[in-house]
Amino acid sequence: xxxxxxxxxxxxxxxxxxxxxxxxxxxxxxxxxxxxxxxxxxxxxxxxxxxxxxxxxxxxxxxxxxxxxxxxxxxxxxxxxxxxxxxxxxxxxxxxxxxxxxxxxxxxxxxxxxxxxxxxxxxxxxxxxxxxxxxxxxxxxxxxxxxxxxxxxxxxxxxxxxxxxxxxxxxxxxxxxxxxxxxxxxxxxxxxxxxxxxxxxxxxxxxxxxxxxxxxxxxxxxxxxxxxxxxxxxxxxxxxxxxxxxxxxxxxxxxxxxxxxxxxxxxxxxxxxxxxxxxxxxxxxxxxxxxxxxxxxxxxxxxxxxxxxxx
Amino acid sequence: xxxxxxxxxxxxxxxxxxxxxxxxxxxxxxxxxxxxxxxxxxxxxxxxxxxxxxxxxxxxxxxxxxxxxxxxxxxxxxxxxxxxxxxxxxxxxxxxxxxxxxxxxxxxxxxxxxxxxxxxxxxxxxxxxxxxxxxxxxxxxxxxxxxxxxxxxxxxxxxxxxxxxxxxxxxxxxxxxxxxxxxxxxxxxxxxxxxxxxxxxxxxxxxxxxxxxxxxxxxxxxxxxxxxxxxxxxxxxxxxxxxxxxxxxxxxxxxxxxxxxxxxxxxxxxxxxxxxxxxxxxxxxxxxxxxxxxxxxxxxxxxxxxxxxxx
Numbered sequence: 001x002x003x004x005x006x007x008x009x010x011x012x013x014x015x016x017x018x019x020x021x022x023x024x025x026x027x028x029x030x031x032x033x034x035x036x037x038x039x040x041x042x043x044x045x046x047x048x049x050x051x052x053x054x055x056x057x058x059x060x061x062x063x064x065x066x067x068x069x070x071x072x073x074x075x076x077x078x079x080x081x082x083x084x085x086x087x088x089x090x091x092x093x094x095x096x097x098x099x100x101x102x103x104x105x106x107x108x109x110x111x112x113x114x115x116x117x118x119x120x121x122x123x124x125x126x127x128x129x130x131x132x133x134x135x136x137x138x139x140x141x142x143x144x145x146x147x148x149x150x151x152x153x154x155x156x157x158x159x160x161x162x163x164x165x166x167x168x169x170x171x172x173x174x175x176x177x178x179x180x181x182x183x184x185x186x187x188x189x190x191x192x193x194x195x196x197x198x199x200x201x202x203x204x205x206x207x208x209x210x211x212x213x214x215x216x217x218x219x220x221x222x223x224x225x226x227x228x229x230x231x232x233x234x235x236x237x238x239x240x241x242x243x244x245x246x247x248x249x250x251x252x253x254x255x256x257x258x259x260x261x262x263x264x265x266x267x268x269x270x271x272x273x274x275x276x277x278x279x280x281x282x283x284x285x286x287x288x289x290x291x292x293x294x295x296x297x298x299x300x301x302x303x304x305x306x307x308x309x310x311x
Numbered sequence: 312x313x314x315x316x317x318x319x320x321x322x323x324x325x326x327x328x329x330x331x332x333x334x335x336x337x338x339x340x341x342x343x344x345x346x347x348x349x350x351x352x353x354x355x356x357x358x359x360x361x362x363x364x365x366x367x368x369x370x371x372x373x374x375x376x377x378x379x380x381x382x383x384x385x386x387x388x389x390x391x392x393x394x395x396x397x398x399x400x401x402x403x404x405x406x407x408x409x410x411x412x413x414x415x416x417x418x419x420x421x422x423x424x425x426x427x428x429x430x431x432x433x434x435x436x437x438x439x440x441x442x443x444x445x446x447x448x449x450x451x452x453x454x455x456x457x458x459x460x461x462x463x464x465x466x467x468x469x470x471x472x473x474x475x476x477x478x479x480x481x482x483x484x485x486x487x488x489x490x491x492x493x494x495x496x497x498x499x500x501x502x503x504x505x506x507x508x509x510x511x512x513x514x515x516x517x518x519x520x521x522x523x524x525x526x527x528x529x530x531x532x533x534x535x536x537x538x539x540x541x542x543x544x545x546x547x548x549x550x551x552x553x554x555x556x557x558x559x560x561x562x563x564x565x566x567x568x569x570x571x572x573x574x575x576x577x578x579x580x581x582x583x584x585x586x587x588x589x590x591x592x593x594x595x596x597x598x599x600x601x602x603x604x605x606x607x608x609x610x611x612x613x614x615x616x617x618x619x620x621x622x
Contacts, residue, residue, distance in 0.1 A: 072577055087577040134468030146542070150461035150468070157445030157461070157544035158578050165575055166538045169480040182575040227477045231457070231542045233468035264476055264493040266383055266398040267469050 011053050011065035011108075012292030014115065015098070017090050018142060020045060022052045023289040027297065029126045031286060042096045050105040057106040064109040065102055066295030068118025068288060071145075073098075075113050075156045083112045089181070111295035114161075115139070115288060116147030117154045119281065121298070122291030123238055124149060127282030132235040136228055137281070138163060140221065141241030144188040150232060164188035168223045171216055191220045193243050209248050218249060222256035225278065229257070229265060240281040247280075254278050322364050322376035322419075323603030325426065326409070328401055329453060331356060333363045334600040335373075338608065340437040342597060353407045361416040368417040375420040376413055377606030379429025379599060382456075384409075386424045386467045394423045400492070422606035425472075426450070426599060427458030428465045430592065432609070433602030434549055435460060438593030443546040447539055448592070449474060451532065452552030455499040461543060475499035479534045482527055502531045504553050520559050529560060533567035536589065540568070540576060551592040558591075565589050 007026065014021040016039060023034040037048050056062035072088060074081040083099025099112040113121070120137035123129040129137070133152040139145050146163025147155055155161050165186045179198050180189030189195055196204035200213060207213050225237060239250070254274040261270060269277045281287040318337060325332040327350060334345040348359050367373035383399060385392040394410025410423040424432070431448035434440040440448070444463040450456050457474025458466055466472050476497045487510050491500030500506055507515035511524060518524050536548060550561070565585040572581060580588045592598040 150466065150543075151464035153462035153464070155461065155543070158540075158546045158580065159544050159576060161544050162541045162576065164541075166541045167480060167534050167571060169478055182573040183571075223478050227538055228542055229469075230473045230475075230477045231539055232461075232466070233470050233472050235469045260478060260494075262493040265470060265473065269469065 007061065008063050009056055009061050010063050010293050010296040011056070012118075012289045012294075012296060013049055013065065013067045013069075013102070014118070014288035014292050015039070015067060015069040016115065016142075016288075017070045020049060021289045022049050023293060024053075024056065025290065025293040029122070029290055029293065031290060031293075034289060039090075041092045042098075042101075046098070046101050046105075050102065053102075053106055053108075057108050062106065062108055064111065064296040064299035065106065066111045066118065066292040066297070066299065067099060067102065068113060068115040068292040068295065069098060070143075071114055072159060072162075073112070073114060075117070075154075075160050083110065109296075109299040111299040113154060113156075113295055114145065114147050115291075116145045116163075117156070117160070118147075118291035118295050119240065119283075119287040120148040120238070120291065121154060122283055122287055122294040123281055125294045125297070126290065127287070128238050128279050129236060134232065134234050135236045135238065136163075136232065136234045137238045137240065137287075138225075138228075139241035140191070140239065140243040141193050144192050144241075146228070148232075148234065148238075163224070163228065164192070166224050166227060168220050168227075171219045174216060187220055187224045191217045191243070196243065204243060204246070209246070214246065214249060214252060217243070218252035218256050221249075222253045222260055225253065225257050226260035229261065229270070233265075235269075236276075237278045238281050239278060240287055244280065250275075250278065250280070318372065319374045320367055320372050321374050321604050321607040322367070323429075323600045323605075323607060324360055324376065324378045324380075324413070325429070325599035325603050326350070326378060326380040327426065327453075327599075328381045331360060332600045333360050334604060335364075335367065336601065336604040340433070340601055340604065342601060342604075345600060350401075352403045353409075353412075357409070357412050357416075361413065364413075364417055364419075368419050373417065373419055375422065375607040375610035376417065377422045377429065377432075377603040377608070377610065378410060378413065379424060379426040379603040379606065380409060381454075382425055383470060383473070384423070384425060386428070386465075386471050394421065420607075420610040422610040424465060424467075424606055425456065425458050426602075427456045427474075428467070428471070429458075429602035429606050430551060430594075430598040431459040431549070431602065432465060432605040433594055433598055434592055436605045436608070437601065438598070439549050439590050440547060445543065445545050446547045446549065447474075447543065447545045448549045448551065448598075449536075449539075450552035451502070451550065451554040452504050455503050455552075457539070459543075459545065459549075474535070474539065475503070477535050477538060479531050479538075482530045485527060498531055498535045502528045502554070507554065515554060515557070520557070525557065525560060525563060528554070529563035529567050532560075533564045533571055536564065536568050537571035540572065540581070544576075546580075547587075548589045549592050550589060551598055555591065561586075561589065561591070 144164030178185030178189030447459040455475030489496030489500030
């Protein structure tokens with residue numbers, strides 16, 4: 001890696017349940033370096049992240065670190081457990097003070113939010129949500145999750161959105177029970193990557209593009225998306241994640257979202273230009289780590305009131 | 312009506328598809344006077360509203376007017392059609408410059424939003440959403456609609472929420488087709504007041520409290536509410552409107568929302584205190600008109616950029 005030693009850098013951690021991606025970028029979102037490693041236990045995994053950023057904090061070049069994390073998390077800066085991964089089913093990670101550990105070890109401000117809110121922040125700053133203040137970022141992969149902004153502020157409230165767990169009506173005749181341990185046949189239970197694998201007995205990546213499976217996937221995702229439109233009235237919906245790498249899904253989903261909405265939402269974008277309304281991430285595979293960097297860029301203002309994170 | 316002639320007053324218009332309620336209040340939300348009249352054509356109806364407020368504008372006592380309107384509307388102050396009722400199915404009201412007509416006739420600032428966002432604003436200022444920044448206000452009556460705030464700002468985006476039209480899974484064996492002209496069996500099509508009347512052949516007010524009808528109503532409303540929780544993570548959900556006057560519905564809905572969520576949302580409020588999470592409007596029957604007054608109280612800051620509404 002070559003970085004001009006006088007230049008400031010911002011760090012990003014895309015913290016997934018399977019792997020961590022750590023990166024460094026300049027203020028324009030140019031990714032200067034990136035490293036990936038598996039998510040094991042918190043001690044080991046956070047130590048690797050800290051080790052990666054330490055040379056930049058020691059030389060005073062690291063301005064802040066942003067973390068887009070798997071969850072559930074506590075994203076509320078006013079809360080005593082702000083920055084924690086909370087009740088996650090992932091073994092060993094419950095009640096982990098993720099943001100605090102990074103901030104103390106590197107003596108740097110840390111911004112912390114869900115993985116999808118982080119990806120949304122990146123798309124807002126540099127990608128498909130530029131100039132929009134109300135939008136959704138949905139990831140469809142190992143799990144299904146959603147984030148984004150309402151009126152220019154990242155979504156959170158009682159806790160944070162859990163859009164993957166919405167209840168959706170079944171395709172007539174579909175008797176797949178779903179695999180969500182909490183709900184069975186919620187959206188994630190029906191069409192996450194592992195749900196598709198359980199459904200067809202092999203990885204969805206091996207299923208042909210014209211297989212009826214994709215009609216089923218489009219049914220459930222489009223019903224959920226229509227409901228997101230009714231609840232939040234987003235100006236755009238960005239669909240990322242491993243399952244959405246299957247590009248032909250976009251056309252199927254757009255068509256069905258139009259059918260579900262039934263002409264009710266009177267907006268040219270929804271009525272006539274769904275290809276400009278439901279889109280892939282402009283930052284592509286880097287939406288996660290650049291989203292975390294985007295959080296870091298906002299860290300100064302975000303973290304003033306927080307518990308244990310320096311301003 | 313007796314109002315100290317030196318005191319300033321704020322006007323509110325609760326504009327429903329069936330009736331208008333106009334009221335005057337002081338800055339503390341004390342309702343000083345109120346008038347109701349049927350919603351006929353726009354010329355006649357707006358003239359009656361203007362006539363009601365004119366003595367207060369002429370004497371310089373009327374600071375601003377807030378309007379909580381049936382829709383669809385354009386609630387975006389940056390839009391050229393801000394303040395219009397737009398594509399409503401209500402005959403004669405399409406493309407009506409509601410806020411503009413009131414502002415010009417009374418020469419006063421006007422704040423304009425959906426009926427449910429207005430009611431939410433009122434509950435935020437004086438009622439069940441005080442000290443909360445992310446919450447929902449849902450009305451279940453002639454229609455079903457939802458509004459509220461995310462991170463302290465009233466919900467809007469591409470247009471505004473249309474929460475009544477969400478897709479919900481059917482109760483097993485329920486073959487009622489639904490009455491929504493756009494979607495048939497969306498939430499509003501299944502359990503709005505008119506839907507219940509179509510379902511049982513008489514007004515829902517005449518149906519006994521232990522009738523199985525209320526189990527069906529609770530099923531659909533609770534499924535929708537669980538989805539709202541997953542999408543927005545509200546800190547509280549306020550349920551108003553004619554159908555919700557049936558108080559026993561609250562217990563049925565709370566129980567089923569808990570079942571739908573399945574213990575997934577880790578919050579004491581949702582896990583153990585649903586009676587403090589899903590509540591009636593604190594402003595009761597006055598939530599609509601006081602909500603409109605609450606909009607008026609914020610009119611100075613809201614309307615700076617707007618098209619034809621004086622600052």
